[in-house]
Amino acid sequence: MTYCVGLLLDAGMVFASDSRTNAGIDQVSSFRKMKIFERPDDRVVVILSSGNLSITQNAISILEQRVRKPELGPTIWDATSMFDVASMLGECLRDVRRRDATFLQESNVDAGASFIFGGQIKGEPPRLFLVYSEGNFIEATRETPYFQIGETKYGKPVIDRIIKLETGLMDAAKCVLVSFDSTMRSNVSVGPPIDLLVYERDTLRAGLLRHITAEDPYFRMIHTQWGEGLRRVFGELPNPYWQDTPQ
């Protein structure tokens, strides 16, 4: 499994991904699921991957190799809009699935794959997309300024409660780590290290980038204090009023 989150806030963007992949529970390993394309002062483009690892890796490789075929048109390095790059990524995903999906299906292997894709290209505001397995995609709007892929449910309530458009970037990074902590507590197939990127709007530089292991003191502190805090809040809630008034 996998867990990835991308946020699009007034102040910038936050991206995070776990690193655990497994092909059966006896074959667990660690792969980065965050890919960053950065040319300072021009563009920062981030791709987070979920699903079949061969499919997502191949799609991104094809996207990268496109620079060798100028006849195909703009590449990730000279596209003038994030929308155009999202289309390219969707096409690359379709290419790989066209080539591999039937063979995978013959062995009952899921060829599903999806991406959170976002960043900023000079001349545009920051933008965030979700690219589906079929290569189609949607863009985040102000009403729902985030996307999740993979094991999304355990970590969603805290994001829904905390994240607003005006949330500051460090608060948002903190919230994302709480969301990862809840997810990893409930699903062992999501695991550290966590790749975290905090992008400040209009800087056109990757900004804060951290590879957070299970031993990271800040992440451990979050884990402990969040759990203790929840238990404290729970303890402060009064017991049911209607204790002595059966219906």
Added chain:
Amino acid sequence: MTYCVGLLLDAGMVFASDSRTNAGIDQVSSFRKMKIFERPDDRVVVILSSGNLSITQNAISILEQRVRKPELGPTIWDATSMFDVASMLGECLRDVRRRDATFLQESNVDAGASFIFGGQIKGEPPRLFLVYSEGNFIEATRETPYFQIGETKYGKPVIDRIIKLETGLMDAAKCVLVSFDSTMRSNVSVGPPIDLLVYERDTLRAGLLRHITAEDPYFRMIHTQWGEGLRRVFGELPNPYWQDTPQ
């Protein structure tokens, strides 16, 4: 969708179920998913249902009607163990699916159904079971003293953090309501009223039984104070230490 929880604690048991059913988003209605069989001082048996409503209702009706066919052996009213009743319920579910599943599949309707099933029969300790769609079942052990069915993920983290075997019944009821609040906040297809039953070990009576609407003052208080409490705990967590130390 549906959300149901059953807990088996040292002090007794807690059962809860939501009431929302939907056949497409334009056909939403309210049905109780908790069925109670009680004969004071002899047995209290509770069934919580998830999945296709016609399948779960029919399976329970067949279980009830079995009393008219004494040649089939013990019924829910004279079985001497919860294990035997769990087997009966599994058989009834298989009967209904055998009769209906093919027809449902022809219309691409999911015939899946599962039950949380528990209670106490005189002479036994309280017991809790999970009956799967296929009619097979498992029993809760001291390591994991609860079962959930339906939309289980949003409400699982708080149960994992709070519930222990020694948790008191009113604390457990409170925790279950927090779990429902988180679930209903994230999935509109789980909705009130919530049926809640608190069973005190060895009393062999249904005990506290509440039908909790969205306007219930205690449930509203839980909703507000839990949300505020989480935001307060979040606010108290320090921001990332490594803010000024990009990797």
